[in-house]
Amino acid sequence: MKKEARESNVLKAKKSEFSEWWEQILPAADILDNRYDTKGLWVFMPYGYSIMLNIKSLWDGLFRESGIKEMYFPLIVPLSYCEKNESWWKGFKEQAFWVSGKSEEAKHILRPTGEPAMYPLFSLWIRAYSDLPLRIYETVFSYRYETKQTKPLIRDREIGPWYEIHTAHSTKEEAIQEIKEAERMNDVIWQKLAIFPLKVEKPIWECFPGAVGATEYYTLMPDGRVLENGSLNNLGQAYSKKFDIKFVDAHGKEDYAWQTCTGNGERYLGGLIATHGDDKGLVIPPEIAPIQAIIVPIYYKDDKEKVTKKALEIKKKISSIARVEIDLRDETPGSKFYDWEIKGVPLRVEIGPKDIEKKQVTVVRRDNGTKMAIAEAKILKEIPELLEEIQKNLLGKSKSLLEGSIGIAETKGDLEDSKKDILKFLWCGSERCWLEIKGIKEGYELFGSDLQESKTEGKCIICGNKSKKIGYFANTY
Amino acid sequence: MKKEARESNVLKAKKSEFSEWWEQILPAADILDNRYDTKGLWVFMPYGYSIMLNIKSLWDGLFRESGIKEMYFPLIVPLSYCEKNESWWKGFKEQAFWVSGKSEEAKHILRPTGEPAMYPLFSLWIRAYSDLPLRIYETVFSYRYETKQTKPLIRDREIGPWYEIHTAHSTKEEAIQEIKEAERMNDVIWQKLAIFPLKVEKPIWECFPGAVGATEYYTLMPDGRVLENGSLNNLGQAYSKKFDIKFVDAHGKEDYAWQTCTGNGERYLGGLIATHGDDKGLVIPPEIAPIQAIIVPIYYKDDKEKVTKKALEIKKKISSIARVEIDLRDETPGSKFYDWEIKGVPLRVEIGPKDIEKKQVTVVRRDNGTKMAIAEAKILKEIPELLEEIQKNLLGKSKSLLEGSIGIAETKGDLEDSKKDILKFLWCGSERCWLEIKGIKEGYELFGSDLQESKTEGKCIICGNKSKKIGYFANTY
Numbered sequence: 001m002k003k004e005a006r007e008s009n010v011l012k013a014k015k016s017e018f019s020e021w022w023e024q025i026l027p028a029a030d031i032l033d034n035r036y037d038t039k040g041l042w043v044f045m046p047y048g049y050s051i052m053l054n055i056k057s058l059w060d061g062l063f064r065e066s067g068i069k070e071m072y073f074p075l076i077v078p079l080s081y082c083e084k085n086e087s088w089w090k091g092f093k094e095q096a097f098w099v100s101g102k103s104e105e106a107k108h109i110l111r112p113t114g115e116p117a118m119y120p121l122f123s124l125w126i127r128a129y130s131d132l133p134l135r136i137y138e139t140v141f142s143y144r145y146e147t148k149q150t151k152p153l154i155r156d157r158e159i160g161p162w163y164e165i166h167t168a169h170s171t172k173e174e175a176i177q178e179i180k181e182a183e184r185m186n187d188v189i190w191q192k193l194a195i196f197p198l199k200v201e202k203p204i205w206e207c208f209p210g211a212v213g214a215t216e217y218y219t220l221m222p223d224g225r226v227l228e229n230g231s232l233n234n235l236g237q238a239y240s241k242k243f244d245i246k247f248v249d250a251h252g253k254e255d256y257a258w259q260t261c262t263g264n265g266e267r268y269l270g271g272l273i274a275t276h277g278d279d280k281g282l283v284i285p286p287e288i289a290p291i292q293a294i295i296v297p298i299y300y301k302d303d304k305e306k307v308t309k310k311a312l313e314i315k316k317k318i319s320s321i322a323r324v325e326i327d328l329r330d331e332t333p334g335s336k337f338y339d340w341e342i343k344g345v346p347l348r349v350e351i352g353p354k355d356i357e358k359k360q361v362t363v364v365r366r367d368n369g370t371k372m373a374i375a376e377a378k379i380l381k382e383i384p385e386l387l388e389e390i391q392k393n394l395l396g397k398s399k400s401l402l403e404g405s406i407g408i409a410e411t412k413g414d415l416e417d418s419k420k421d422i423l424k425f426l427w428c429g430s431e432r433c434w435l436e437i438k439g440i441k442e443g444y445e446l447f448g449s450d451l452q453e454s455k456t457e458g459k460c461i462i463c464g465n466k467s468k469k470i471g472y473f474a475n476t477y
Numbered sequence: 478m479k480k481e482a483r484e485s486n487v488l489k490a491k492k493s494e495f496s497e498w499w500e501q502i503l504p505a506a507d508i509l510d511n512r513y514d515t516k517g518l519w520v521f522m523p524y525g526y527s528i529m530l531n532i533k534s535l536w537d538g539l540f541r542e543s544g545i546k547e548m549y550f551p552l553i554v555p556l557s558y559c560e561k562n563e564s565w566w567k568g569f570k571e572q573a574f575w576v577s578g579k580s581e582e583a584k585h586i587l588r589p590t591g592e593p594a595m596y597p598l599f600s601l602w603i604r605a606y607s608d609l610p611l612r613i614y615e616t617v618f619s620y621r622y623e624t625k626q627t628k629p630l631i632r633d634r635e636i637g638p639w640y641e642i643h644t645a646h647s648t649k650e651e652a653i654q655e656i657k658e659a660e661r662m663n664d665v666i667w668q669k670l671a672i673f674p675l676k677v678e679k680p681i682w683e684c685f686p687g688a689v690g691a692t693e694y695y696t697l698m699p700d701g702r703v704l705e706n707g708s709l710n711n712l713g714q715a716y717s718k719k720f721d722i723k724f725v726d727a728h729g730k731e732d733y734a735w736q737t738c739t740g741n742g743e744r745y746l747g748g749l750i751a752t753h754g755d756d757k758g759l760v761i762p763p764e765i766a767p768i769q770a771i772i773v774p775i776y777y778k779d780d781k782e783k784v785t786k787k788a789l790e791i792k793k794k795i796s797s798i799a800r801v802e803i804d805l806r807d808e809t810p811g812s813k814f815y816d817w818e819i820k821g822v823p824l825r826v827e828i829g830p831k832d833i834e835k836k837q838v839t840v841v842r843r844d845n846g847t848k849m850a851i852a853e854a855k856i857l858k859e860i861p862e863l864l865e866e867i868q869k870n871l872l873g874k875s876k877s878l879l880e881g882s883i884g885i886a887e888t889k890g891d892l893e894d895s896k897k898d899i900l901k902f903l904w905c906g907s908e909r910c911w912l913e914i915k916g917i918k919e920g921y922e923l924f925g926s927d928l929q930e931s932k933t934e935g936k937c938i939i940c941g942n943k944s945k946k947i948g949y950f951a952n953t954y
Contacts, residue, residue: 036598038555043549046548050546070526071526074518075552121510121520
């Protein structure tokens with residue numbers, strides 16, 4: 001293998017050139033290596049994977065607390081299971097990875113989503129209302145033979161780690177309540193990621209194959225497009241009828257279970273990098289950051305020992321209140337600053353001879369570049385305060401960015417002409433108008449409607465019928 | 478799908494009928510569901526998966542503390558990578574799962590082990606001695622198209638979760654040191670699993686394809702056979718030469734890296750169940766148990782409220798020092814006892830009206846059935862002591878069991894006739910004698926040699942040559 005000469009930690013592109021920036025930032029910040037010899041497959045580097053695992057432990061904690069049990073279902077799914085729900089199979093057949101022993105005919109695929117491996121077992125486990133609710137999840141990688149252009153953390157052939165929650169209930173109402181619970185948990189995750197997403201309702205014809213309704217999250221990307229980032233699907237009884245998931249209720253009557261499924265994963269990380277990053281690299285929100293503060297000792301030859309000793313002392317102190325590391329590599333301070341800025345560590349703590357003299361440290365915020373001196377005696381109080389401020393600042397910025405990107409369209413013509421990334425407008429709720437909107441501007445579409453209706457009734461900007469629904473229009477990934 | 482009538486939580490077989498016991502215990506204790514419609518694939522149930530995840534967090538903690546970084550490499554491996562080391566490829570080719578898009582010729586396999594997906598990247602990352610040591614691991618599922626009979630947690634087609642540690646070093650000595658570190662960490666894990674394994678050295682002809690040496694763990698199974706349970710492989714420069722993993726040393730000289738790899742996972746769980754289980758079900762060592770104490774309130778109609786209230790109070794108290802649950806299901810105490818015995822919860826805490834009167838709880842140990850009263854006031858002190866005692870008792874039993882199963886063979890005839898499960902004897906270390914031993918008794922083989930040599934020199938029981946090596950002979954899985 002020829003060793004490619006690559007300046008692996010160099011970020012040249014501006015964030016405004018999003019595609020180039022994305023391609024450079026992921027290897028430069030040690031998120032992924034993109035040199036694996038197969039399309040759409042990447043290697044997760046230690047730093048990137050540690051951020052991903054921090055996000056994963058967020059969801060593990062939330063699901064466990066909510067009483068959802070973790071399980072694992074096989075990756076390899078027999079066709080007999082896949083074919084049970086033809087609308088699911090139709091949706092995933094073309095992009096399946098087929099798998100078999102050498103020179104055998106393939107009768108299995110790799111899981112593209114969890115349903116067909118799970119629901120035949122649900123059918124065995126669920127018999128009476130006392131077996132319900134069933135609330136389980138798994139965290140896995142899933143596989144789709146994407147023919148579209150792949151983009152790491154956005155459109156992969158190996159998707160994950162991601163979770164799928166699957167639940168079954170004895171009533172329709174309980175299933176709807178479960179979607180609310182999934183929404184509550186997702187809102188906590190977004191808070192920790194310091195991202196303000198757009199939450200929309202999907203009409204039935206745009207739902208996950210077989211589903212009867214969905215709430216979906218979208219995050220705004222730097223190129224003005226929106227990325228679907230998590231789905232909460234109400235499956236109704238569509239799957240339970242196909243997979244024969246029946247229960248006997250308290251009165252002895254048989255009925256099909258009401259189901260939901262919810263999934264997301266690596267796109268949380270994609271959204272995080274895209275939302276907060278800047279021309280210098282990543283900006284990781286403190287709640288998620290594997291390293292919240294990086295200590296860089298600054299010395300000339302004579303001071304080295306003294307400064308290093310003090311820096312180690314400060315590290316020990318900070319380690320009681322934050323995730324802290326010290327950079328003792330044999331490099332210039334400038335090159336260390338550069339590396340940790342690319343990696344997006346929230347706080348840089350510099351310690352030099354003058355700081356020691358003044359019994360202080362010099363702290364630089366990654367989110368806004370502010371530099372300040374903090375008295376050694378106040379470190380334990382001020383570092384956590386700063387981390388909290390950074391978290392708030394990032395969330396606030398994300399909110400302003402999203403809100404600032406949304407404009408109002410009052411006519412069909414506005415959809416074409418407006419300079420805003422996202423347009424909201426009144427829509428009658430019909431499939432016909434939905435489809436008509438799709439053609440207006442290349443790549444743009446009506447991608448969902450607001451969870452709340454408009455307070456006053458108006459007219460659909462396409463057909464002119466009375467309408468209270470608020471639709472959203474944007475260029476989607 | 479027809480719902481199979483299965484009494485899913487019934488264990489009828491005795492542990493002495495190991496095959497039947499194994500088949501029944503895994504579904505009965507909620508470890509696995511064995512009704513997934515493909516050979517060698519099982520569904521991990523919530524209780525079983527929570528034990529597995531407890532074992533996983535043990536290894537995560539140990540590896541992190543040792544400075545080994547977690548990463549993730551793709552599941553799907555191109556043939557161009559597989560073919561780089563022909564001895565690896567020869568070892569895994571026949572049992573590969575092949576994968577492709579529909580009606581395409583398969584040019585990829587699912588990872589059977591990590592090397593071919595990892596080492597082409599190692600070749601890109603490692604250039605100078607300053608890039609070394611490289612110490613990383615991943616936790617994944619791996620895939621082998623087993624044609625032999627499969628047995629859950631022992632021989633699967635989907636193996637995992639398991640970890641693989643892979644390291645690269647600038648000297649041979651450092652690689653050997655790394656094996657010692659892997660050994661230290663494994664010894665900690667075995668301690669927590671309360672299992673006393675047999676640690677052996679493998680001769681080069683029995684090593685992992687391409688390796689130059691290995692330390693391997695074996696655990697004794699109830700049927701007297703031994704199960705390979707974790708390998709620490711010294712790869713020497715065999716793989717670095719195939720994958721072109723070169724570095725320039727401090728003097729400007731180029732050399733190939735020295736590598737090691739270490740792996741294990743679901744077999745820890747298999748070993749745990751097989752070692753500690755009994756005729757009543759699982760016995761989980763307290764250090765690993767997802768539930769360390771289960772509270773069962775015992776009441777007649779009139780007492781229900783009072784007893785439940787007290788039981789909840791006791792639960793709150795115990796939760797500060799142990800992982801505790803309460804069983805409030807509408808079942809008889811007897812049927813609750815049965816369920817938690819099958820699940821192997823270390824302590825059962827019964828609370829009835831008489832206990833309340835006497836300000837005590839009644840505690841039953843799962844490992845030896847001992848029943849005792851503990852004063853309410855002493856719970857916080859005595860429950861942790863009991864858990865510690867159980868852990869020690871299980872480890873002690875495992876040690877006695879292993880030691881009691883080992884006999885000494887002084888002649889070749891002893892290998893045939895002895896009633897002991899494992900025989901140790903002097904062996905000259907030659908491949909010829911190794912192979913000759915294999916034919917002596919069906920299924921039995923010389924499976925490794927002691928890490929320490931015998932103190933006094935004797936004669937190889939096959940060829941009669943001078944010898945200090947101690948070989949082990951048993952029926953292996």
